[in-house]
Amino acid sequence: MAEKELRKQAQKEERAAAKKEKKIVTKAMRKRRDGLLFALLLSPAIIFFVVFVIYPVLYNVYLSFHEWNMVSPNKKFVGIKNYENLFKDGEFIQSVGTTFKYIGICLITIFVFPYFLSYAMVHLIDKGQETYRSVLFFPSLISLSVGAIVFQFLFRGIGGPINAMLAWFGVEKISWLNDGPTAILVIAFVATWKTFGYNMLIFLGAILEVPTELIEAAKLENASKWKIFWRIVLPLTSSTAFYAFVITFTYGLGQVFTPTNILTSGGPTNSTSNLVYTIYEAAFFTFQSGRAAATALVTLAIVMVVVVLYQALEKKVHYAN
Template sequence: MKEHASKFRSYALLAPSLIVLAVFVGYPLIYTIYLSFFEWNMVSPVKKFVGFDNYSKIVQDPVFQKVAWNSLGYILLFIIFTCVFPYVVAFLMDIVVGKVREFYKPIFFVPAVVSLVVASMVFTWILNPVSGPVALVLKKIGLTMPFWSNLDGWVIAVIAMITAWKVFGYNFIVLYAAIAGIDREVIEAAKLDRIPTYKILLNIVVPLSSSTGIYVFVITIVQGLQYVFTPIKIITKGGPNNGSANLIYYSYQKAFEMYKVGESSAVSVLTLLLFIVILGLTFKFIEKGVYYEN
């Protein structure tokens, strides 16, 4: 009886979370998959079943193909800005700089609490190719800042940088905590043996903190396309010629600007599948090499 009562109590405690998860995650996911097989404009009372036609249209659409490549390029830059750079900075703060790290830690974390809307507007002013501070400084040394918002490639890099500025602080603090937890004797022994600093990072720090590193890596992939919606919406609206659009924003455009809900749902499902593939490859080829203490 006690065992049954304990199980019932466990399920009862889990029930509120499961209900919230089912209502706000499970149902929308299932309904999105359902809508991807229909043609609907959000106004008509009748949904026309079209099967896999929405998926066929989307996959063959040159705009979708461009947006998909944009998304992959953005994710790659985002990973470099929010995984590689925080790792290096956290290592330098803890192992190399040391004395003034308590001053820099809160400074690096401040962007994590700043709204992306505000950040997007501020960076738009700072990076204004005509009158922004960066353009004026470059002009004094004889350089001209490109009109990045009108150039493919440049616009993705700038959007990735703006979004990374928001995420950098959180990733830095998490990675710093992992690096600070590494046995100091190992680091000191490497220094006494005059091992180069970069080898200490690559051969000691990264492997010993890899369990936290894989967490940051996965979170970065998951958040990458989610966070970028705001700067795209505020700064570029997906331009120039869909040069800055990503899969999330393209899905939004299909649903709320073109009223093609079925195609929008198909894009969302394909995006979900892309995430599953990326995360699956991550756990298959990267996670098995992660060091878990004890």
């Protein structure tokens, strides 16, 4: 009887051990299977990222040390000559200056202005808000290329409607697009026209989120509208403002390409060409792919400097949570 029980006990232990072993195997298998599943799910994104981001960036670095016309089977290694040429070249330096001019103008026209306007719309203007919002947002729905073509017509030096209207007030004909400073203003204006309403909506959303009683509490303290904006609304909307600032910066850096291409093609005498347009011109007009690649990398370096500045700025941003 006791022997039987002992045997039973041994069998039981054996089964438990087998079960445990089985469990360990299962766990290991499951881990492997999960790993495969993760890899499978991530692979489209990884492949996309490698093919369209990592590889082009690395290839760009490679190209920047070569001379190549994009057709020839041979790429000639030239070391840092492309970079040396860039910094010797007045055109490149000019385009860096122009890029910062665009960024500066855009920061005022599509960052500062809509910020103030949306504050005014929430706290100062009582009537017709819906109409203003619709009218100002409308250009965001139109393609920038289409808008640029329309403005090309409006700003024509000869026979352009804007010059015709100015003539009524005795203003002499202005060569809007054939004069460097005015052409930069027109291009920045078109970029502003396109983005102003979008940024304004973002700011509106953020300002409306500021609890009314905070504004009321400040009013009871006799704080002026400006103080309320500066001390309450600005800090509490700083996270949105930070986002809009980044977007505006990149817009000023890159997106003025479309109006530049359509309105002036970088002219007159390269005065409206920003960095991105210079890259495009070098690569696809003069087929100097090495120079284009070097310009792109310098642009990237400028952006990196700005990113570091952003990070310093972000420490001052108030996030609700």
